[in-house]
Amino acid sequence: MNFIEEGDSGLLVQWAPSSDPQVVFRAAALQRRIDQNRPRWLREAIPGTCSLCLVYDPLAAGADDARKLIESLGEVADDPGESALVEIPVVYGGADGPDLERVAKHAGLEPGEIARRHAGARYRVAFLGFAPGFAYMAGLPSELVSPRLKSPRPRVPPGSVAVGGAHTAIYPNETPGGWNLIGRTSARLVDWSRPDPFLLHPGDRVAFRAVEGHASEFPSVESIALPHPDPALELRVAGLMTTIQDLGRGGSAHLGVPVSGAMDRIALRLANLAAGNLETEPALEFTFPAPRIRFLRPTSFVLGGADFVPTLAGRPVPSYERIDAAAGEDLVFARRRAGHWGYLALAGGISARKHLGSAATDTRSGIGRRLSIGAKLGLDHAPPSDGRQVPKDLAPMPSTDPVVRFVAGLTPEANRLDRAVITLSPLQDRSGYRTESPVFSPGEASLMSEGLPPGTIQLPVDGKPIFLMADRPTTGGYPKLGFFASIDTRVIAQCPPGTRIRFEKIAASRARELIREARQVLNMISED
Numbered sequence: 001m002n003f004i005e006e007g008d009s010g011l012l013v014q015w016a017p018s019s020d021p022q023v024v025f026r027a028a029a030l031q032r033r034i035d036q037n038r039p040r041w042l043r044e045a046i047p048g049t050c051s052l053c054l055v056y057d058p059l060a061a062g063a064d065d066a067r068k069l070i071e072s073l074g075e076v077a078d079d080p081g082e083s084a085l086v087e088i089p090v091v092y093g094g095a096d097g098p099d100l101e102r103v104a105k106h107a108g109l110e111p112g113e114i115a116r117r118h119a120g121a122r123y124r125v126a127f128l129g130f131a132p133g134f135a136y137m138a139g140l141p142s143e144l145v146s147p148r149l150k151s152p153r154p155r156v157p158p159g160s161v162a163v164g165g166a167h168t169a170i171y172p173n174e175t176p177g178g179w180n181l182i183g184r185t186s187a188r189l190v191d192w193s194r195p196d197p198f199l200l201h202p203g204d205r206v207a208f209r210a211v212e213g214h215a216s217e218f219p220s221v222e223s224i225a226l227p228h229p230d231p232a233l234e235l236r237v238a239g240l241m242t243t244i245q246d247l248g249r250g251g252s253a254h255l256g257v258p259v260s261g262a263m264d265r266i267a268l269r270l271a272n273l274a275a276g277n278l279e280t281e282p283a284l285e286f287t288f289p290a291p292r293i294r295f296l297r298p299t300s301f302v303l304g305g306a307d308f309v310p311t312l313a314g315r316p317v318p319s320y321e322r323i324d325a326a327a328g329e330d331l332v333f334a335r336r337r338a339g340h341w342g343y344l345a346l347a348g349g350i351s352a353r354k355h356l357g358s359a360a361t362d363t364r365s366g367i368g369r370r371l372s373i374g375a376k377l378g379l380d381h382a383p384p385s386d387g388r389q390v391p392k393d394l395a396p397m398p399s400t401d402p403v404v405r406f407v408a409g410l411t412p413e414a415n416r417l418d419r420a421v422i423t424l425s426p427l428q429d430r431s432g433y434r435t436e437s438p439v440f441s442p443g444e445a446s447l448m449s450e451g452l453p454p455g456t457i458q459l460p461v462d463g464k465p466i467f468l469m470a471d472r473p474t475t476g477g478y479p480k481l482g483f484f485a486s487i488d489t490r491v492i493a494q495c496p497p498g499t500r501i502r503f504e505k506i507a508a509s510r511a512r513e514l515i516r517e518a519r520q521v522l523n524m525i526s527e528d
Contacts, residue, residue, distance in 0.1 A: 003067050006053070007407050007483025008511035009043075010453025011066040013052040017448055024138055027052040028127040028202045031254050033073055041065065044253040046451030046474055047127040049136070049167070053451025055253070058486070058512040059519055083204050088170065088185050089211040090119065090161050096184035099149075103163060103180050107143045115210060117141050118161075118182065123168060123206040128198070129449065129475030132256045132365045133172040133190030135200040136449060136475075140168050148477060150442075150461035152178035154427055159185045161208065165448065165477060175364045176431060178460065178478065186214040192355065192366055198255065231376035232299045232346060236330065239291035241430075242371045244350060245343075246282045249358035253451065253474040260360040260367070263341045263430060263470050263493040264305050266395045266518070271304030271345035273525050274320045276384030281349035282359040284377070286342050290333035293344070295325040296376070300347035300383055306339025306494060307397065320395075322347060322387035338397035339494040347387065349380035362471050364431065388525055398495050404488045405506045405514075409480040411459060413440045417482050418505040422465065426497040431471040432458075433492060439463040440481065449475045455483035467492050485511040487518055 004012040013030075015023060027047035034045045041061035046053040054066040092115035093100040104111040123137035130136075140163060148164050156162075156177035161170050164179030171177055172189035185208075189199050200206065235242065245268065248261025262268035262285055269279040284291075290308050302322050303310055310317040313329040325331070333342070352359035353368075361368030408414035417440075425434040440463045452458075452475060458466045459481040467484065468476075469492070484492060485506065495501060 001070075003063075003070075004410065005063045005508055006409070006453045006480065007455045008486050008508050008515065009056055009058045010483070011054045011056070011063045012450060013054065013070050015050045017050055024049060024126040025202070026050075028254075030070070030073060034069070038251075039065075039069065042069070043250045044451070046129065046253045048129070048450040048475055049126070049165075049448035051448070051450045053453055055451075055453050058515050062512075063508075083201070085205045085207055086200060088161075088187050088206060088208050090183040090185050090208045091212070091214060092118070092183040092210055097161070097182040099162075099180035100182045103144065103146045103182055106146050109143065114144060114182065118144060118163070118168065119208045119210045125200050125202050125204045125206065126167070127202055128200075128254065128256045129451070130169075130256055130473040131172060131175050131258075132367075133198045133200065134169055134256045135189070135204070135206075136167045136169055137206055138167065140166055144168075146180050148178040148461070149180070151464065152176050152460060152466075156181065157184065159187065159189075161185055167449070173364050173366050175473070184214070190366060228351065228376045228378040231296050231378045233377055234294050234296055235291050235371055235373060235375045236294050237292035238370070238372045238375070239286045240289050242284065242286040242291045243361035243363070244282050244352045244368065244371070244377075245285040245360050246358055247280050248360050248470065249356045252356050256474050257356060257365060258362055258431075258471050258474060259454075260362040260365075260430075260471050261358070262343065262360075264343070264395070264490040266490050267305035267341070268343050268345070269522060270320055270390050270395055270525075271302045271343045272349075273388045273522070274304070274390040275300065275302040275322055275345040275347040276387040277345060277347065277349050279522065279526065281345070281380065282352045283346075283350060284344040286344075287340055288333065288336040290342060291371075292333075293331040295327060295329050295331070297327045299325050300387075301325060301331075302345045302347075302387065304343040304345065304395065306342040307337040308333035308342055309335050309337050320390040320392050336496070340496050341493055346377070346379060346383075348383035351378045351380040364471060390525060394521060395490070398491050398499070401502065402491050402495060402499065403502050403504055404491050405485040405504050405511065406455070406457065406482045407485065407508045407511055408505055409457070409482045411479045411481055413459065414482050415505075416440060417457070417465075417503050419502065421500050421502045424495055424497050424499045424501065425464075428497060429471075430469055431473070432469055433467040435464050435466070440465065447477045447479060449477040452476050452480075453483065454486055455489065457481040457484060469493060485514060487511070487514040
């Protein structure tokens with residue numbers, strides 16, 4: 001058993017690589033034991049193929065605490081036991097399986113034979129990860145073992161049946177992904193309306209059955225015109241990516257559920273504090289083109305984050321100041337002046353449905369939806385009588401030469417990242433920001449999947465790093481080039497495509513000090 005500190009809040013527990021099912025089940029078994037008496041400082045325990053990633057609160061614990069926890073529990077393998085057989089219908093090849101021929105070429109077999117052997121095997125779910133309901137299945141025939149793609153696809157259709165390394169899996173929803181797509185199923189792997197949302201669980205036996213056509217429609221991600229019985233505002237224009245966010249959900253990464261939450265958590269916290277709210281309350285997050293908002297009754301609000309030149313009924317609106325809007329007044333954003341993600345906090349909070357303890361929207365996981373024209377939002381509780389004074393220099397937008405601090409990973413290329421200037425690609429969303437240059441020495445395509453702690457910088461085979469963000473997958477199999485400091489997550493998040501970011505290496509201990517310093521300032525504002 002090996003312990004590897006990752007970033008400012010992660011510890012990877014790693015065992016020797018093995019395809020033995022008993023070894024593969026070890027991490028999931030250890031995660032279940034931890035959940036029986038989880039320490040308050042432990043945020044996540046994420047099983048991997050032959051590893052367990054622990055994510056801890058850096059203000060309450062450290063890597064040594066995480067290591068001692070594991071040592072106290074031991075590492076005896078624990079088979080979760082078998083359940084009933086789950087049969088999955090699959091249409092192989094063609095548009096449903098664009099990588100079937102690639103896998104066939106790698107195996108030296110015909111595409112039809114790949115489909116026959118994939119459907120002829122029997123599988124067991126080892127663990128869940130990557131995305132909600134994404135089940136890593138053991139039992140893939142050795143001749144079907146295939147390396148991941150050189151660069152992950154930005155979008156994989158829901159229901160895609162894939163092979164990656166020694167596992168097979170099904171993508172439950174539309175997400176980025178680097179596995180080989182060999183078919184597609186209409187089976188619903190995750191459905192949040194069911195009492196148990198997940199179709200597959202660790203230990204389940206799975207069989208794939210080849211079919212000629214799909215029996216039902218695929219799930220889709222749509223925007224929603226959210227109603228409310230007593231609304232405070234209405235979206236007259238929806239904007240490009242307008243959602244409800246808070247500080248995210250924790251403790252469910254072992255189910256493949258991302259943390260999500262605000263892309264710029266400091267901005268959301270400060271906007272809430274300026275409004276007089278608790279810093280954890282839901283707020284509106286948006287990018288540019290931004291929404292046009294009409295207030296339906298007298299409402300107090302605060303804007304934070306990006307500067308999109310806002311006006312209320314023609315009057316300029318400053319950031320981090322509580323503003324009173326009258327019924328019928330419109331809040332309009334003219335252009336992008338600085339930053340990438342803006343926030344609107346209502347005094348009294350935004351009333352929103354919670355999933356797994358959070359109102360954060362994660363469209364790719366099927367948790368909440370983007371807001372559309374006509375969406376109406378109301379208050380969660382009576383507005384506080386006053387807001388708080390928030391220094392406006394606590395969350396500045398990135399300069400023209402932004403600097404991001406990072407903790408190096410164990411890859412040979414990690415030291416090259418120090419002092420490197422990296423250009424952001426237009427391919428960016430809430431799950432990750434891709435890059436264009438420079439190109440690093442290619443990473444490996446067939447590493448065993450591991451849990452991904454906050455700040456992970458992946459290095460795919462094309463050599464272009466990917467910065468994983470709020471809706472990041474919970475597990476992945478590309479090398480970890482490094483881990484950007486948690487305090488600098490907002491710097492990356494607020495940089496639009498084309499920004500050149502310079503990276504500076506720091507120690508994990510220094511990254512944790514930066515978190516403590518920021519927390520002290522927020523505490524002073526909260527107590528004011």
